[in-house]
Amino acid sequence: MQYLIYPIAIYVLLTVIRYLILFLLLCKSHIQYPKYQITKADTVPIYLKDLFQTPIKELEKFGFLPCSYLQYQPITKAYEQTNWELLLYHKALKSYATVVIRRLAEPVNLFDIEFYTFFKDRTLLLTVNGKQHGLIGEFPNTIVQDVYTSKVSVQWQTHQDCLKQLTTSKTACGLSPESFAQALQIQMSGYVSNLAKTGKISPIKGTELFQIHWLTVLRSLNPMTQGNKKAANIIKQRRQQAKTDSSILQEIPIELEVEGFKQMQYTETGLVGKKFRSWLLLGSLGLFIASYTSFLTPQSVVIFIAVLFFHEGGHLLAMKLFGYRDTSVLFVPFLGALATARKDDATLTQKFWISLAGPLPGLILGIGLAILAPFSSGYPDWVQKTSWTLIFLNLFNLLPIYPLDGGQIADLLLFSRFPYIGVLFKVFGVIILGFLGKDRPMMLLFAMLIAMGIPNSFRSAKINQKFQKELRLNPPIDQENILHFIFKYLKQLGYGNLPFSKRYTLVKGLIQQQYESRSKWKTRVFLLVIYCVTLLGGMVGILQAMAPSWVNLLTYYSQNSQQRLEQSRKNRQQQIELTTAALRANPNDVNAYIKRSRARLGLHDYKGALADYEQIIRLKPQDIQTRFIRARLRSQLKDYKGAIADANYVIQLNPKQPQAYMLRSEIRRHLGDNQGAIADTQTASNLFKEAMDEEDPS
Incomplete structure (x- = not known):
């Protein structure tokens, strides 16, 4: 049932x-x-004039005739380029049509057609198609209507119907193309002035530009989203038609494809401002902390965040260097974090070092701390946790599973020249993540999102395999030529x-692969x-951190039993010497007492071990396990009164521990209290039975 949530x-x-x-x-947006401004026809690129022939033929059916071209600067400042409009005039209805x-x-949606009629009272009737939701405020002295239709004839009929109603009280004004351009500029400038006057936009210091107020943006989000859906529906209808x-x-000219690609790149550049990136980091960090506080201690959450910052900081530093x-850095609740940046011409070597710069420093630091831990006196618990978090997080990221850092490296080095194998590698990564995420919804969700991109990866692989062969035969000179080459090639393959959005993604991917x-x-x-070497070194480093003597394991198992016992005795003696030295420096080091007591127990030095446990209890008087072990040691040394006192203390603190009753039963037998021993044995038996019933309620 829970999988329906995904x-x-x-x-x-x-x-x-x-x-x-x-x-x-x-x-x-600015x-x-x-x-x-009216411009001469010879200033308009030939490929645009050829394209304009299609709407000219359609609009001529409605009585429009082409009269001029407009060169314009749009209200929304976009990619620096020259913009042209085709201007057509309907003499009978004194109306203009513009085609962009x-x-x-x-x-299926190449042309943006609008109909204009000015009246003598300086009002304007404007009929657009799929654009009204983009208005962020009132349009003074303008009647704007939008029919969201897939047919220009419906749009024009709507304009005529409204015009017919308005002419009962207004008089349409016939304007020359030059006068129309001036009137249009005045009308549109009035719209901008009204936005500034009402506080919807604010001027940017030192420029003639305005910025949309963030409250206006918030209010516009839902209407624009709904309008975008309606506009997208127009395209769907036209595709069906x-x-x-x-x-x-x-047929889209290559020049227009290239211009569109550049405009999209311009739009993406700096999309997330520095200030907003900071807020996004803080917001995602807050959600991340909230997602982990329910099952991690505050200390563990802090350590996890610090390790993630260190990891992603390595990526960011490498990105800046290249x-x-x-x-920016973004935290993902229940998962981790990711570093993002932009560079369209990054090389394979740069991407490799960026991917490696995250896990490598953390792995080195984590292994170094873990190796030092056993030999450092008073080694804090949080440092030890940090070292192992560094190790496991970064080593996991180095595994060749897409989209982990190691998976991206493997894909980059091994499969970038074999696109189909690269797709299979990504599918393998999705399967692994899905398996790992079967009990972790966010990881499974992450795997599903990656899976959604697999079809596009397959399409890209299909194109890339042929594209690389063609590229070797006819290598382009610069990026401009590469863009022309790619768009031309896409048309030849039937992807025009x-x-x-899909063409843009394909081209962008092909350029990066190039x-x-x-x-x-x-x-x-x-x-x-x-x-x-990094991956294997990380694994070897973990072995060294977990068992410093792992290198001698083969030697150890090749020895006979007597040699093993002697080696074990030497190791324990060495441990005693190290911990004793540590205790001279810090007599209150609990961990050192624990390690020395274990070594002494291994050497059957029960008195020495008991002395260590006396110190442990001095430092940790409420620790039940320590009291229990001291009770055993006292019993071993025939100090039955002391042993039973410890056993009583353990039972007092935890009356549900059957092992404590069994130990006290044994001590009571030594003291001759057989009745008490039998009673303790019966109590222990009942507690064991209760524990088994809880584990298996059936």
Whole structure:
């Protein structure tokens, strides 16, 4: 039943991510006063003029005729590029139509058409399609309507219907293209001024730009999200229509694809500002702490966070050294943390060292602390916990399981030139994470999210395998040529009609793989050796930390029994000497007394062990286990009165411990108290039976 929660959790997570991305995009958006200017046809790129022929033919059916081109500066400042609009005029209805070619081009939704009618009272009737949700405030003196339709004819009919109603009280104004451009600029500038006046946007010092107020962004999130869904539905409808009417599909020029790719890169750059990254870090850290406090002690939570910071700090430092941008750390509740950054032209070697820079320093530090622990007097408990947390977290991350650091290294070095094997490797990683996460919902959720990207990885592998061969035959000169080359190649393979977001992801991945593929096999082998040595070194280091004498195990088992006993005696004697030296420096070191008592017990020095336990009880008077062991030692040394006193103390503190009754029964027999011994034996038997019944209630 619990597994039904996972799809719901994924849906909620994706919804939160969608809202967060929209929030960041709006916060990053800069508003400016628009500018419109009539321009000559020969300034418009030929590929755009060719594209404009399609909407011209469609709008001519409604009575529109092309009259000019507009060069404009949009309200929302975006990627630095020249923007053109096609201007068409309907003489009978004194209305204009503008056509903009979308940079983030969709084959079924390439043209953005709007209808305008100005009236003599300086009001404007504006009919858009799939855009009204983008308005963040009132549009002064403007009637805006949006029909969210897949057909231009419906949009135009809506405009005509409203125009017909308005002309009963208003008079449409026939404007020349130049006058229309001026009127449009005044109208749109009035919209920006109204936003500033109402406090929805605020000026950015030293510029002519404005920034949207964060409260305005929050209020706009839900309407915009719902509007985006309606706009996406338009594209779905057009895709369905394209199945029976191929004329809806537009051939997208390579130049437009490249412009769209650059605009998308510009949008992503600096999407998360430095201040917001700090708040995101603190917020995710708070959720992370809350997720672990229910089953970890505060000390363990602090140690875990410190280890994660150290690990991710290694990644961040390497990223900064290699020139990555927008570096940040994000904590994931119930899981861990991840470091993020951007660099589109990162090489294979850079990615390798970034992946290794996280686990390697932590592993070295953890093993070093763990090796020093047995020989350090007064070694604090929290330091020991920190050392082993460092070891296990970083060694686990080094395992070749995608998407762990070791998995990314293996994918980078071994499978980047064999895309299909790389996909299988990722599938293997998802299976392993799914198995590990069967009792950990967040890990299973993480595995499911990775699994959702497998189909795209397979598509990318299919393209990349052919692309790399073509690239070796015709290597591009620079990134501009690479982009043209890739988009052209995608068209040849039949991927030109994919949604822009998928084309963008594919192209971005192919560019990254192209940079990675430049590394020679010698480099890959060298880096692979470093990775293997690091992984094996980590395992050997753990063995050394857990059992410093592990190197001598083979020698130990090759010895005869007499030699083993002698070696064991020497080891215990050495332990006694070390702990005795530690106790001279710190007479209150409980751990040293415990270690020395165990060594003395191994040498059958019961009096010495008893003396150590006297000191342990002095330092830990309420410890039941220590009292129990001292009772046994006293009984062994025939101090039955002292032994029974300790046994009574243990039973007083924990009357449900059957072993204590068994020990007291044995002591009472030595003291001649047979009745008491029988009673203790019966009590111990009853307690054992109760414990078994609790374990097996059936």
